[in-house]
Amino acid sequence: MSGPLVQQAPAGRRPPDPAGARRPTDLGTRRRRRLPFSPWHLVLAPTAAVMLLPLVWVVITSIQRPTDALQFPPVLVPHTFHWQNYPDAWRAAPFGDWFVNSAVVASAAVLGNLTVGALAGYAFARIRFLGRGALFIVLLATLMVPQQLLIIPTFIIVRLLGLVDTLPALALPNLVTPFSIFLFRQFFRTLPVDLEDAARIDGASRLKVLTRIVAPLSTPVLATVAVITFLWSWNDFLWPLIVISTDSHMTLQLGLSSFQGAHSTQWTLLMAGTVMTQVPVLALFFLCQRWFVQSVVLSGLK
Amino acid sequence: MSVRGRREHLAGWSFVTPAVILIAVFGLVPVGWSLVLSIQHNDLLTPPSWVGLANYRALTHDPVFRSAVWHTVVYTGLFVPVSIVAALAVAVALNRRIRLIRLYRTAVFVPVVFSTVATAITFNWLLEPDYGLVNYGLERLGLPAQGFFRDPNQALLAIVAMTIWGWLGFDVIIYLAALQAVPRELLEAAAIDGAGRLTILRRIVVPLLGPATLFLVVWSTINALQLFDEVYVATRGGPLHATTVIVYYLFDQAFRLFNGGYAAAIAYSLFVAILALTGIQLWIGSRRVHYGSS
Numbered sequence: 001m002s003g004p005l006v007q008q009a010p011a012g013r014r015p016p017d018p019a020g021a022r023r024p025t026d027l028g029t030r031r032r033r034r035l036p037f038s039p040w041h042l043v044l045a046p047t048a049a050v051m052l053l054p055l056v057w058v059v060i061t062s063i064q065r066p067t068d069a070l071q072f073p074p075v076l077v078p079h080t081f082h083w084q085n086y087p088d089a090w091r092a093a094p095f096g097d098w099f100v101n102s103a104v105v106a107s108a109a110v111l112g113n114l115t116v117g118a119l120a121g122y123a124f125a126r127i128r129f130l131g132r133g134a135l136f137i138v139l140l141a142t143l144m145v146p147q148q149l150l151i152i153p154t155f156i157i158v159r160l161l162g163l164v165d166t167l168p169a170l171a172l173p174n175l176v177t178p179f180s181i182f183l184f185r186q187f188f189r190t191l192p193v194d195l196e197d198a199a200r201i202d203g204a205s206r207l208k209v210l211t212r213i214v215a216p217l218s219t220p221v222l223a224t225v226a227v228i229t230f231l232w233s234w235n236d237f238l239w240p241l242i243v244i245s246t247d248s249h250m251t252l253q254l255g256l257s258s259f260q261g262a263h264s265t266q267w268t269l270l271m272a273g274t275v276m277t278q279v280p281v282l283a284l285f286f287l288c289q290r291w292f293v294q295s296v297v298l299s300g301l302k
Numbered sequence: 303m304s305v306r307g308r309r310e311h312l313a314g315w316s317f318v319t320p321a322v323i324l325i326a327v328f329g330l331v332p333v334g335w336s337l338v339l340s341i342q343h344n345d346l347l348t349p350p351s352w353v354g355l356a357n358y359r360a361l362t363h364d365p366v367f368r369s370a371v372w373h374t375v376v377y378t379g380l381f382v383p384v385s386i387v388a389a390l391a392v393a394v395a396l397n398r399r400i401r402l403i404r405l406y407r408t409a410v411f412v413p414v415v416f417s418t419v420a421t422a423i424t425f426n427w428l429l430e431p432d433y434g435l436v437n438y439g440l441e442r443l444g445l446p447a448q449g450f451f452r453d454p455n456q457a458l459l460a461i462v463a464m465t466i467w468g469w470l471g472f473d474v475i476i477y478l479a480a481l482q483a484v485p486r487e488l489l490e491a492a493a494i495d496g497a498g499r500l501t502i503l504r505r506i507v508v509p510l511l512g513p514a515t516l517f518l519v520v521w522s523t524i525n526a527l528q529l530f531d532e533v534y535v536a537t538r539g540g541p542l543h544a545t546t547v548i549v550y551y552l553f554d555q556a557f558r559l560f561n562g563g564y565a566a567a568i569a570y571s572l573f574v575a576i577l578a579l580t581g582i583q584l585w586i587g588s589r590r591v592h593y594g595s596s
Contacts, residue, residue, distance in 0.1 A: 038400040045402075047392055048409035054424050054467065055412065057435055061427065073438050112324075120321035129314025135322070142329045146528055146576060148549050149569045152556050153335035154328055156346065173328040176321045206313045235417040237531045242557055253419045257535050260423050267427055278420050285415045289408070292415065296475045 062086070062271035069267040085272035092269060093262070095276055097248045098255035102234055105170045105251060109233040110226050112175030117225060118218075120176070121184020122210050126196070136185075142178045147238065155242055169243045170251065174233055180225045183298070187221035188214065220294070227288075227295040234281055252277045339566035346562040357567035367568065369543060370551040373458055377547060378526035380459075385466045386518050389473030390511070394503065396474065397481045407478075411471035418468065422535035425464040426451065451537050454544035461545055465532055469525075473518050480514035481507070512591035520583050527576055548572050 061069055065082045068075040089095070123129065124136055154173055155164075163169040196209050204212070215222070240254040250258065256277045263269050285292050340357055344350035361367050396407055413421065428435050429450035437447040450460045484507060492502050508515075530549040533539060539546035539554065546554075548568065556565030 038398075040395055040398060040400060041402070043395050044406045047395070048406045051409045051413060051467070051470070053435075054428055055416070057428060058424050070433055072433050073441070074433060074435055116320045116324065119317045123314045123317035127310055127314035127317065129311040129318075132314060135318065138330070139325070142325060142333075144577065144580075145329065145333055146524070146573060148528060148530075148552055149336050149573045150329065150332040152339060152346075152562055152566055152569065153332035155557075156335070157327065157332070172324075176324050178325060178329065181321060206317070231415065235419075237417070237419055237534075238553070241534070242553075253417050256417075256423065257419050260426075260535065267430075267433075270423060271427065274420050274423050278416055281415055281417070282412070285412070293411070293475055296414070296472055297479045 058271050058274055061267055062275050064268050066266065066268045082268070085268045086276065089259075089269045089272040089276065093255060093259045093273070094248050094250075095252075095255065095273070098250050098252045098277070099280070101167060101170075101250065102252040105167060105174075106230050106233040108171040109174045110229045112171075113177060113180040113225050113229045114222060116176040117180035118184050118210070118215070118222075120181045122188055122206075122214065124181065124185040125188035126193070127206065139178050139181060143182065151239065151242060154239075158243060164243060165245050165249055167249065170240055173239065174229070174236075177229070180229065183221055183225055183228075187218060191217055223288075223291045224295045224298050227291050228298075230284075231281070231292075231295075336566045336569055339563050340570050342563040342566075344562040344566075345560045346556075347560065350563065353563065357564050358571070360564065361567055361571065366543060366546065367548075367551060370546045370548050373545060374527060374529070374547045377458060377462060377529060378523060380462045381465060381526045382519060382522045384462070385469055385473055385522060386515065388466065389470055389477055389518070390508075390515075392470065393474045393477035393481055394507075397478060407474075410474050413468050414471040416468065418531035419535050421464060421468045422532045425460070425467075426536055429460055452541060454542045457537055457541060457544045461529075461532060461536065464536065465529070468532070469522070473522070476514050476518055477511065480511050484510050509592065512587075513593055516583070516587040516591050519587075520580055523579060523583065524576055527572065527579070 060076075060078060062085055063081045063083060064075060064078045064085075065080070066085075068078065068082075124132065124139075150173075158164055158169045158172070161169075163172070191214065195213055199209050199213055200206075234251075235253060236251075237253045237257070240251045241257070244250050244254060247255075247258070256273060259273050260270060263273075339350075341352060341354055342350040343353045343356075392410060396403065396410065416424075429437075429448075431437060431447060431449050431452055434450075436450070440447060449456060451457050488506060488510075489502055492506055497505070528549055529547050530553065533545050533547055533550050534553070537545045539550045549572070552565050552568040552572070555561045555568065
């Protein structure tokens with residue numbers, strides 16, 4: 001579960017100190033003798049508080065009575081827990097539909113990137129086929145293209161396909177990204193080739209080698225691609241904003257934005273809606289923090 | 303060609319074909335199509351007409367576009383250095399084994415998974431001029447209440463602060479990973495030679511973090527130039543266009559005013575600017591950043 005954010009070298013591996021020698025390099029321990037705790041807490045606790053405060057305030061507002069939110073000075077500690085904001089928000093907009101839409105679109109994107117992306121990544125890593133080098137250079141070039149350059153023609157393409165305002169319009173452009181292919185290729189190239197060669201000599205097809213031998217060894221890259229794709233798809237806003245107009249076809253983020261438009265001063269309702277839309281991904285984050293962090297190190301999210 | 307070789311080509315192409323089709327349709331064709339659009343008058347509905355470079359010429363005279371460029375430059379110029387320096391400081395503070403360190407790290411990272419839309423709504427509430435928590439805090443400190451997103455002079459700064467909150471954790475994780483790769487012996491040797499903490503940080507740690515810093519500078523700049531979500535949700539480019547950045551203007555032109563050709567010209571200009579800027583940064587980086595042999 002939630003391991004440390006970034007693995008540190010185990011403390012036990014340090015060489016033992018010579019008797020009585022002070023360790024002048026243990027930055028931060030020198031002053032520890034005067035304080036009952038590390039002085040770094042004096043820096044880190046306020047930083048953590050500043051980072052968490054917005055989130056805490058969202059949660060507090062979401063359980064305040066609507067009238068309490070419109071007072072100055074603000075009611076810092078709610079008198080009562082007004083949970084009613086949650087069912088009220090849920091009824092005020094189709095959050096259920098939005099959740100399902102987001103889940104469907106994100107699942108499609110994750111599945112697409114894991115299958116289509118792995119197939120292509122494997123071919124680029126292992127199979128010598130005509131045009132591989134040129135194709136890979138084109139792929140790297142598309143990595144550089146920003147989303148904004150693509151959206152207007154993509155909108156026209158989606159309209160030609162008759163898919164405007166549908167879920168397939170959200171899923172199709174993200175079914176595979178050059179970045180996923182690139183990650184798969186880089187990872188597959190680090191695997192020892194002997195096992196695969198042995199299986200090939202025994203008559204296994206390329207596809208069988210990929211699914212039976214390579215895939216079981218590839219948990220790290222599969223998890224990374226899944227996390228990156230999921231977060232990207234789940235939090236994407238610009239593309240849904242362009243292509244979706246019907247309320248019940250929206251994703252959670254687009255829905256939340258339209259919910260804000262409709263209830264811009266009903267802060268308690270708005271905060272309850274914000275919490276509802278963010279809880280799924282936050283829960284997922286706490287369940288597999290290690291993979292999230294690893295994916296961030298490997299890439300860029302958002 | 304041998305049977306074996308032909309089978310390899312066949313296998314290779316059958317593996318890449320699904321990806322090639324998808325990326326061609328949604329990643330490659332649009333690049334060329336955008337270029338075509340940018341030399342058209344195209345309202346995305348009626349048949350287009352060819353206008354040559356008129357869209358690009360019009361851009362140079364468009365006062366809203368010029369101010370959008372200026373806002374984007376200001377935003378990027380503030381966001382990139384401030385977020386990276388802050389991230390370095392936080393990462394150095396987090397790079398130790400003390401109690402609660404996991405809690406601190408999680409606190410810094412959680413905003414990264416919070417969506418951009420949720421971030422903007424949250425800060426709209428925090429920075430609400432009449433009932434917001436931040437103005438209450440200012441009042442308690444004896445300072446005057448501020449308009450934040452409602453004040454044309456502050457709105458862009460508020461966006462900078464909000465996006466730094468949302469992104470800091472990302473940069474911190476990158477720096478933490480890099481810090482933990484700094485060889486311990488090097489720090490100990492410097493300390494034995496009498497170097498102070500700040501000297502060690504400045505002369506040894508920061509240079510060793512060069513590759514991470516270069517990555518973050520390039521990455522943050524690309525993202526800052528493409529700012530959209532937070533602006534759309536928090537301010538809709540206002541007040542008085544004060545937060546209209548390039549991509550917001552592009553969106554406005556393409557999908558609200560249906561000037562598809564003009565918007566494509568904006569998109570291409572941005573693309574070229576990003577490529578140029580990234581190239582310059584990597585070039586400077588290649589001369590100043592040293593990749594350690596360890």
